[in-house]
Amino acid sequence: MSGFKYIDSTIREYLNNLGAKKNVPGGGSAGAVVAAVGANLILMSVRYSIKKTVPISVNKILTAAEKKIVKSVEDLTIFIDADCYAFSELMAAMIAAKERGESVSKKYYFKSLEVPLKVAGECAVLLEITSFIAKYINRNLFSDILCSSRFLYSAFFSAKINVMENLKYIDDEIFMSECSSVLFAMGAQIEVLCKDIEKNFSRNLVS
Numbered sequence: 529m530s531g532f533k534y535i536d537s538t539i540r541e542y543l544n545n546l547g548a549k550k551n552v553p554g555g556g557s558a559g560a561v562v563a564a565v566g567a568n569l570i571l572m573s574v575r576y577s578i579k580k581t582v583p584i585s586v587n588k589i590l591t592a593a594e595k596k597i598v599k600s601v602e603d604l605t606i607f608i609d610a611d612c613y614a615f616s617e618l619m620a621a622m623i624a625a626k627e628r629g630e631s632v633s634k635k636y637y638f639k640s641l642e643v644p645l646k647v648a649g650e651c652a653v654l655l656e657i658t659s660f661i662a663k664y665i666n667r668n669l670f671s672d673i674l675c676s677s678r679f680l681y682s683a684f685f686s687a688k689i690n691v692m693e694n695l696k697y698i699d700d701e702i703f704m705s706e707c708s709s710v711l712f713a714m715g716a717q718i719e720v721l722c723k724d725i726e727k728n729f730s731r732n733l734v735s
Contacts, residue, residue, distance in 0.1 A: 535608050551619050556611035556644050559686035563647050564604040566679030567654055571597045573669040574661065586664050593661050600650050611643040634698050641694035644687035651684035652714045655721040662728035670729040677725045684718055
């Protein structure tokens with residue numbers, strides 16, 4: 529993935545590139561950023577909630593969750609640049625195919641949807657973890673958890689849009705049907721999970 533190291537750039541540099549008239553970074557990479565932000569907010573909340581003053585059993589649950597979230601953060605961080613690489617390959621293939629008067633190989637669309645599909649999956653897993661551990665999270669961090677769940681919610685549906693866009697160009701009805709079914713099932717699950725998370729902190733919310 530040489531040439532794409534946005535994860536090592538400053539926030540300002542990334543945003544400037546995002547707003548520039550350039551192929552990358554685009555919505556796919558930005559979605560991974562939003563998901564990574566959401567994941568890190570959960571991670572921070574979990575780490576603050578692990579204390580000597582809480583039961584050992586609770587700390588074990590939170591520590592186990594922490595390990596899973598750390599892995600998701602690492603993966604989402606990689607996806608920020610991986611999406612740029614995959615989309616750049618697709619654009620280069622489109623230009624080359626046009627010059628030759630040929631159609632673009634479907635493999636490039638497969639590669640281009642692979643990253644957002646993984647981002648969508650990570651968002652679903654993270655929200656499931658959050659829903660499970662919400663009752664153990666320090667009540668003072670309710671706003672961080674709620675913000676996190678909404679970041680992941682948005683990142684999921686952003687990723688879904690990018691997957692569905694690439695699916696249009698893949699002539700494989702079975703794959704399209706399976707992929708669409710998985711995404712719609714995830715979407716329904718995420719709606720439920722976000723509501724469950726909000727219920728855990730409903731007393732903290734100002735009506």
